[in-house]
Amino acid sequence: MTASPRVEIVTDPTEWDALVGELGGHPLQLWGWGQVKARGAWRAHRVKVLADGRTIGLAQVLERRLPFPFRALSYVPRGPVVAPSDTQAPAGYGVGDADTRAAVCAAVVAWCREHIGGVGVSLEPDWPAGTDLDLPGVVRGEQRILHSHTLILDLTRDADELMAAMGRTTRADVRKGGRDVEIRRVTSEEELRGVLDVYKDTAARAGFELHPDGYYVAIHRELGDASVVVAAFHEGRPCAFVWDAVSGATAFELYGGIDDVGRKARANAPVKWHAVRLAQDAGALRYDINGLLNDGISEFKRSFAQHEDELVGTLDVPFSPLYRVWVRALPRMKQVLRVLRRRSGGAQG
Numbered sequence: 001m002t003a004s005p006r007v008e009i010v011t012d013p014t015e016w017d018a019l020v021g022e023l024g025g026h027p028l029q030l031w032g033w034g035q036v037k038a039r040g041a042w043r044a045h046r047v048k049v050l051a052d053g054r055t056i057g058l059a060q061v062l063e064r065r066l067p068f069p070f071r072a073l074s075y076v077p078r079g080p081v082v083a084p085s086d087t088q089a090p091a092g093y094g095v096g097d098a099d100t101r102a103a104v105c106a107a108v109v110a111w112c113r114e115h116i117g118g119v120g121v122s123l124e125p126d127w128p129a130g131t132d133l134d135l136p137g138v139v140r141g142e143q144r145i146l147h148s149h150t151l152i153l154d155l156t157r158d159a160d161e162l163m164a165a166m167g168r169t170t171r172a173d174v175r176k177g178g179r180d181v182e183i184r185r186v187t188s189e190e191e192l193r194g195v196l197d198v199y200k201d202t203a204a205r206a207g208f209e210l211h212p213d214g215y216y217v218a219i220h221r222e223l224g225d226a227s228v229v230v231a232a233f234h235e236g237r238p239c240a241f242v243w244d245a246v247s248g249a250t251a252f253e254l255y256g257g258i259d260d261v262g263r264k265a266r267a268n269a270p271v272k273w274h275a276v277r278l279a280q281d282a283g284a285l286r287y288d289i290n291g292l293l294n295d296g297i298s299e300f301k302r303s304f305a306q307h308e309d310e311l312v313g314t315l316d317v318p319f320s321p322l323y324r325v326w327v328r329a330l331p332r333m334k335q336v337l338r339v340l341r342r343r344s345g346g347a348q349g
Helices: 015-024 029-038 098-115 159-163 166-176 190-204 213-226 259-265 267-282 296-302 324-346
Strands: 005-010 043-050 054-065 074-075 120-125 152-154 182-185 227-236 237-245 250-258 286-288 317-318
Touching: 005 098, 005 296, 015 029, 015 054, 029 043, 029 054, 029 213, 054 098, 098 120, 152 324, 159 166, 159 213, 159 227, 159 267, 166 267, 182 267, 182 286, 190 213, 190 227, 190 237, 190 250, 227 259, 237 267, 250 267, 259 267, 267 286, 317 324
Parallel strands: 074 120, 250 286
Antiparallel strands: 005 043, 043 054, 054 074, 120 317, 152 286, 182 227, 227 237, 237 250
């Protein structure tokens, strides 16, 4: 780069999503995801970074107003997206080279400092652990939103190679399970609400909280074709599902669940495999199973490959001495919010 990067704000959804696709951006950088988050406590800004007459990076910045004296926090989910330095090279998935990454991140941080301010900005890029980033003031974030430990399937491998990497039981279920159900993409909001019934059953069994139904319906509407819900149907009703957000390069698993009927039909593995194959057919390069913990759900996820992946994690750039106070106060505030959500009958976000 010979010219200093400059920032423009994109206000056209079609233009933005086309840029995310061209640069290999993550689905959480799509316009529709920002619109979903804006239904709650966030406001979305779409920042384009240019140099030498071309777009070198993107960041969907989510702004959250905080109580006095903290004022605000900026957050970039699975971004920034960075273009390759070679304009003839494939976009990949938004990692770019070290110089371009540094320029894009510095421009995004400067924009957030000037236009949002507050305690600072949190970046959670879709980059492998160990990716270099020369960014003044950056510190390792203590409060993550997205999991950095995950499993990412390489969709440039063929189906036989992907199957060979599975655990024996999972591979057998993909081949022989789900025979008593119909596995296909969800096509209507009525079917989606049936999927949410399965998700509620899963949440009650596993002990985690859910958003109100309207939040999930908004995801499906706002993401449009990028929302891919695959379900197993038994007697016309969903009994297992996987819900992905898909950009040009990446399929990202948002949610999944199964009820007693689905478990009896051994539908879990064939449903996920159907989703993987749909992403592969759509031209995605990778399928991110989204987070590995020490629980039964994660053990099932691990059975789809013989490796695990680590991303760079949360990178914070503080703007204020109050940043440290905010980081210490946040766990307590989350506990209070959880109590309020339970009392109001659902999660907000």
